[in-house]
Amino acid sequence: MTDPLRLAFAEVHRSRPRALVSPFGRVHRPGPLHLVPGARTDLGSAPPAPFWAVTADVARIDPGAGVALGVAGPGGSVLLRRAPDGDRWLVEVSGVVVCSAPLPPEPAHRVAVVGNENQVTVLTAPAGSSDEGSWRPLVTEREAVRRVLDLRRADVLAGLRFVVEADGTGTVELADLLAGSFGAAGVRDPQVVTTTDGRPLVRDGRLLLTMTCAGLGFFQQAHWGVWALDPADPGSLEQVGELFSRRDGLVLGDHAGHVVVDEDTGVATVLVSTWGDHDPGRGVHVRAVRTTADVLLGTHVLGTERVDLPTEVSAWDPTLARVGGRWHLGFVECPSFGPPRYEFHPALAATDDPDPLRGLRRVGGDPGRSQTEGTVWQRFGDGWYLLASDGDARTYPVYDAQLRERGLLQAPYGTNIPHPMVVPAAGAWWVVTFDGTPWGDDVLGYGTHGDLVVMRADPPGRPSLRARAGAVRRRLTRGA
Structure with a gap:
């Protein structure tokens, strides 16, 4: 039986999954595109959620010509516009200018307009660049946008289309045009998709996991994605799905949750945290839905219901496992949103009911910790353990199924509060x-963080990667 306390992890990979446009709902118009003044070009349907992006490689705008790109429909519009002979990019929401940014000094450049919830951001990059890291945010605005139009409303989202148009006189030439669902500024909150017996779900040789797709702003600007990963080849990480929540007439980017799939019935139990409309006054709670839809592939907007957890305070980071024949639901509870800071710690509930979401009773909590989240169930041999991450102590506490602390995971602790998503794969x-590395935070503020970090530990009794590398070096040295 593997003892999680004896595993010694070392970092083997770090990267930044980042893309303004995700693989979903993509519309690509390679150039050159010559826009006719006075005509609007319909590029196709926008996503069913307020998370989208339109990018254009601007090759030429003649004097007297203007251009606009974005989304428009019967319920309203968001357009990034450069007026004829204008010297700024303007963000118009249903015809009202809500913010602007100066044009880059280079006549040819890339420009993007991104919608994350009710926040709209303008970015620019060098002409012809294909590096997602080359985008630079110029301006972002939320309050003025939502005063004009709530982009989360189902009636506003209905009928939205990607559009581009030219006005004035002269020629507008685009070298490339790309639109689709917004991708991610980074990733965080990983949770491997599991089966009802606790095995990680594998498709085509890759683990499936959910991760939060960091947005261009705070937690409301993030959403939830499904990813495929071979831990032995982390560079092959691929986003294969995106999940949104429908509640109270709104479509939201709720995230930080867990998906459990019953392979016999095809039913997926989806648990998620309500970060999509978070503010301290409203708090956060856990919601769920059970569905036969293949939520692990493509775009889904899910209606969810609140889970009746045995806690009187806010809760997030649900993780579900059947331990000893009983369903156990780990989560984080938050008795205070401050000031001066949020206070949160692990908690655990269990039920004897065959329905994992019914009849949950409290097993316990760990109120002695106040910056501890990222609860994750994992089975090591025949034993189940609840793992968490303590941002104050910078350690990963390991609990048993009674929420009794058994020790600490031996793994490097990075920045922010990295979740200890431990999983067996490929013989290790x-x-x-993830970590707390931000992107564009001078303009966008807190919430863009999330490098992907992968660590490895060999099973006890086998030499570690570091030990094997040292042995190779010694042999080479002797051979020299």
Whole structure:
């Protein structure tokens, strides 16, 4: 039996999954595109959620010509516009200018307009660049946008189309045009998709996991994605799905949750945290839905219901496992949103009911910790353990199924509060996690963080990667 306390992890990979446009709902018009003044070009349907992006490689705008790109429909519009002979990019929401940014000094450049919830961001990059890291945010706005139009409303989203148009006189030439669902500024909150017996779900040789897709702003600007990963080849990480929540007449980017699939019935139990409309006054709670839809592939907007957890305070980071024949639901509870800071710790509930979401009773909590989240169930041999991450102590506490602390995971602790998503694969144990590296935070503020970090531990009794590398070096040295 593997003892999680004896595993020693070391970092083996770090990267930044990042893309303004995701693989979903893509519309690509390679150039050159010559826009006719006075005519609007319909590029196709926008996503069913307020998370989208339109990018254009601007080759030429003649004097007297203007251009606009974005989304428009019967319920309203968001357009990034450069007026004829204008010297700024303007963000118009249903015809009202809500913010602007100066044009880059280079006549040819890439420009993007991104919608994340009710926040709209303008970015620019060098002409012809294909590096997602080359995008630079110029301006972002939320309050003025939502005063004009709530982009989360189902009636506003209905009928939205991607559009581009030219006005004035002269020629507008685009070298490339790309639109689709928004991708991610980074990733965080990993949770491997599991089966009802606790095995990681594998398709085509790759683990499936959910991760939060960091947006261009705070938690409301993030959403939830499904990813495929071979831990032995982390560079092959691919986003294969995106999940949104429908509640109270709104479509939201709720995230930080867990998907459990019953392979016999095809039913997926989806648990998620309500970060999509978070503010401290409203708090956060856990919601769920059970569905036969293949939520692990493509775009889904899911209606969810609140889970009746045995806690009187806010809760997030649900993780579900059947331990000893009983369903156990780990989560994080938050007794205070401050000031001066949020206070949160692990908690655990269990039920004797065959329905994992019914009849949950409290097993316990760990109120002695106040910056601990990222609860993750994992089975090591025949034993189940609840793992978490303590941002104050910078450690990963390991609990048993009674929420009794058994020790600490031996793994490097990075920045932010990295979740200890431990999983067995390819003959080794892995931690898939994230860190607090931001992107564009001088303009966008807190919330864009999330490098992908992968760590590895060999099973006890086998030499570690570091030990094997040292042995190779010694042999080479002797041979020299």
